Amino acid sequence: MTKNTKWLIVAVAALTLVLAGAIIYITRQQSEIKGMTEEFDIQKSDLENEYSQLATQYEGYNKMDFHNDSLFAQYENEKMKVQRLLEELRTVKSTNGRRIRELQKELATVRAVLRTYIIQVDSLNAQNKRLRDENQNVTQRYNEASQTVSQLSKEKKNLSDKVSLAAQLNATEISVSGLNKKGKATKDVGKMTQIMINFKIARNVTAATGDKMVYLRIMKPDNDILTKNRMDLFRYENRDINYSCRKAFEYTGEEIPLTLYWNVEEYLYPGDYRVDIFADGNLIGSRSFKLEK
DSSP states (O other), X not given: OOHXXXXXXXXXXXXXXXXXXXXXXXXXXXXXXXXXXXHHHHHHHHHHHHHHHHHHHHHTOOHHHHOOHHHHHHHHHHHHHHHHHHHHHHHSOTTOHHHHHHHHHHHHHHHHHHHHHHHHHHHHHHHHHHHHHHHHHHHXXXXXHHHHHHHHHHHHHHHHHHHHHHTSOOEEEEEEEEEOTTSOBOOBGGGXXXXXXXXXXXXXXXXXXXXXXXXXXXXXXXXXXXXXXXXXXXXXXXEEEEOSEEEEEEEOSSOEEEEEEEEOOSOOOSEEEEEEEEETTEEEEEEEEEEBO
């Protein structure tokens, strides 16, 4: 073997070693790159899941939860931002590790912002609940007070009605008699020239004293009222009605007898009649009587 041949063999062996080393290095590099790519794929997939969950959380609230238009507008902007970042993450290459890491940092930021909004929403809702509860309590107290006032008003009215009723005059011992032209009592309607009505105003210390007027209405069997003039009217229950006769008297609170007369100047026929007595705008007594032929 010549000297040149030996050097050739040595050179070939050295080159073989270099090529073998290069192949091993390249193989390792490819293996590392593949491992990194797989790791980036996993990171990207996990990051997509986290962004999707966060987007779902953002969708969990609506305008009614915020009770504040300005805060809700900021929330909507952040929700759209999460959607944009999620779309970008879905399109970014797994090998773009720098951008994936940036998106990881962005995820932490938007997640922190969401927590801030949740705290504010919870605070606002708690405050609104307190206000609703207070309003409900105020409304309940108002209703209870209104019911109490209404009940007191009813009781006051009932008491006032009782007092008014107790203060009314009362006609007692009412009697009706027919008189002939000699002033003698008669039951024959054809001979009557007068109808005499006797009664007493009962004692009442609660009634108002002073000058008063008593009105009588004599009702015929056909329910028409005996009256000398259709303009003879007095006020009763917010309307004007006819009276047959009237008489002024002074009331002192003690019992007082009264007598009124109706002069018979019209044809009277037998049947059932009634006399109603009024004073101070109230009906204070009634008596039915019969006229015979």
